[in-house]
Amino acid sequence: MDVLTTDLLPEVWPGIFHQLIITNSQYWLDCARSDPAHFAQETPQALRAIGYGLVLPEAWAATRDLIRQLNDLMMRRGQGIEWESYLTQAIARSNQLSDPVEIEFRLYLGNLYRLQGRLPEARTLLQTGLEQCDQYGAREHYWALLNLLAMVMRLDGRQGEARHYCQQVLDATEATIIERAEAYNVKGLVAYDQREWDDALDQLASSLQLYQRLDDPFQIGRVLTNRGSVLQRKGYLDEAASSFTEAMSYFHRAGDQIETYKAVTNLGNVYLMKKDYDQAIRHYQQALPVFQNCHFLVTLAHIYNNLGMAHTRLENWETAKYYFSASIYAWQRTNDRYNLANVLDNLGDMLIKYGQTQSAYDILTQTLDILNQADDSPGIIRLRGVIQNRLTQIETMPSAE
Incomplete structure (x- = not known):
């Protein structure tokens, strides 16, 4: 008499486990695309799926695209420290598989390192990414890499190089609207560093106009924040506070906690210049834990x-x-x-x-x-x-x- 059994031979389990990893990665990718709100609530599960998917070549396609879906969410939640290890592994895996998505992942990690002040590491990542654009014959992220490298150079005190890279983007006929907008934004920050306030405001106005055409609340908020900083240095404190407050509304719309608290910090700067020191300290202390955590x-x-x-x-x-x-x-x-x-x-x-x-x-x-x-x-x-x-x-x- 035959006996029904659920026992499986040991050699069968690896195949089943591999298929579960592939299915799980694809499930969370589909969820990210079809139900972003639910996906945002289930980040730990999605990260677990990425962790398994990164070690299995057959799951690479879904895992790669899942990382692309998750990057902005992780950054805007201030989870960059946790996210770094996934990006590092993703770069290594894409390099092993000769997948040009490595360029995009270098862009993500370079931006994280910039925010963390790890400028030499950011510069190396981005310069390698630019070289890989030629190696792979893929120019999709070339101008974004150049803009971010300009930002890194600017933070490194190399304003001349930063301005040169931005101008390369602006002179490129194939640069997109968002890439041109960011080049103007970085040029505005370089002018700010050089205390060229009017030029800074002109560059930022050009950036803001382009980002407004795209209706991108996150980028609009960034430029409004930068404009507020210039107005503050010019002594237009009420106008600066208005620009920072407007920026906060855009960051709320974008769901970006980090940039919201940068605007809180900038309002603290306005109070500092108004000599309302207790109010300035309250704003700084409100923002401080957010940036310490990330x-x-x-x-x-x-x-x-x-x-x-x-x-x-x-x-x-x-x-x-x-x-x-x-x-x-x-x-x-x-x-x-x-x-x-x-x-x-x-x-x-x-x-x-x-x-x-x-x-x-x-x-x-x-x-x-x-x-x-x-x-x-x-x-x-x-x-x-x-x-x-x-x-x-x-x-x-x-x-x-």
């Missing part, structure tokens, strides 16, 4: 510096020193001599007010050495003059220590 080093460095300035104005000397020290530590992990020197100058100024003139003199002398190693720019020249004046001021003061 290790966005450059943003953290700016917030720490601004907290130091606010506490200096309130004569909370030790608290101010703590935040300036945190900012200095963050900038030392980048190659940004200007911003490092700027925070050291703020610390030196605070120590003068605190009566610790010898400590201030030592720090400012060190800061001048850092600036003398940097290429001249309007910002560098201005800051060098400020520090030289502070040193002269200390030399004419009686020692208070």
